[in-house]
Amino acid sequence: MTDIGELLLSRIRDVTDYPEPGVMFKDITPLLADPAAFTALTDALAEIAGRTGATKVVGLEARGFILGAPVAVRAGLGFIPVRKAGKLPGATLAQAYDLEYGSAEIEVHAEDLSAEDRVLVVDDVLATGGTAEASVQLIRRAGAEVAGLAVLMELGFLGGRARLEPALAGAPLEALLTV
Numbered sequence: 397m398t399d400i401g402e403l404l405l406s407r408i409r410d411v412t413d414y415p416e417p418g419v420m421f422k423d424i425t426p427l428l429a430d431p432a433a434f435t436a437l438t439d440a441l442a443e444i445a446g447r448t449g450a451t452k453v454v455g456l457e458a459r460g461f462i463l464g465a466p467v468a469v470r471a472g473l474g475f476i477p478v479r480k481a482g483k484l485p486g487a488t489l490a491q492a493y494d495l496e497y498g499s500a501e502i503e504v505h506a507e508d509l510s511a512e513d514r515v516l517v518v519d520d521v522l523a524t525g526g527t528a529e530a531s532v533q534l535i536r537r538a539g540a541e542v543a544g545l546a547v548l549m550e551l552g553f554l555g556g557r558a559r560l561e562p563a564l565a566g567a568p569l570e571a572l573l574t575v
């Protein structure tokens with residue numbers, strides 16, 4: 397593993413049986429509290445944004461906001477929040493989905509994305525892929541192109557990558573860490 401990979405991994409805390417029995421929760425708060433690790437993470441994700449030719453960064457509420465916003469600034473791109481339902485005041489597109497420990501609905505302002513946009517989706521964890529798949533569906537329904545999906549950590553044993561393949565339609569899925 398690279399030095400940066402080891403640094404990032406060392407700052408992610410495993411919490412057993414959270415938020416429900418059987419889930420091994422990957423807590424990124426120690427990473428966020430370490431400026432060297434947070435900067436390295438931001439730089440690595442911004443490099444993916446540049447390489448994929450993204451014109452906008454979408455962050456998935458809530459942890460995807462914490463990671464995606466500095467990535468957008470670093471890459472010189474606009475940031476678009478994909479929020480949990482009921483939080484955006486304008487006209488929205490909505491998509492329901494299941495995730496590792498529940499179900500939810502996400503929304504985006506329809507006017508924030510157009511056919512000119514190539515969007516990089518940023519999030520902390522790819523688990524079952526339900527959240528990411530719903531975000532890709534939303535972006536396409538808004539008329540924009542998906543440049544790729546970039547996550548800090550992929551939980552390989554949950555099969556999210558295979559689930560996402562059809563939705564991504566060839567766009568890259570980049571995980572800085574895989575466990």
Ligand SMILES: O=P(O)(O)OC[C@H]1O[C@H](OP(=O)(O)OP(=O)(O)O)[C@H](O)[C@@H]1O
Pocket residue numbers: 456457458459460494495496497500519520521522523524525526527528556
């Ligand atoms: O691959 P999946 O099984 O869909 O799970 C991954 C999603 O779950 C977590 O978000 P959560 O909904 O817990 O929201 P939070 O960021 O507000 O904690 C995580 O930040 C991802 O968005």
Ligand SMILES: Nc1ncnc2[nH]cnc12
Pocket residue numbers: 419420421422423495496497521523524551
């Ligand atoms: N095991 C996990 N750890 C952190 N975030 C998650 N989102 C879905 N599953 C998760």
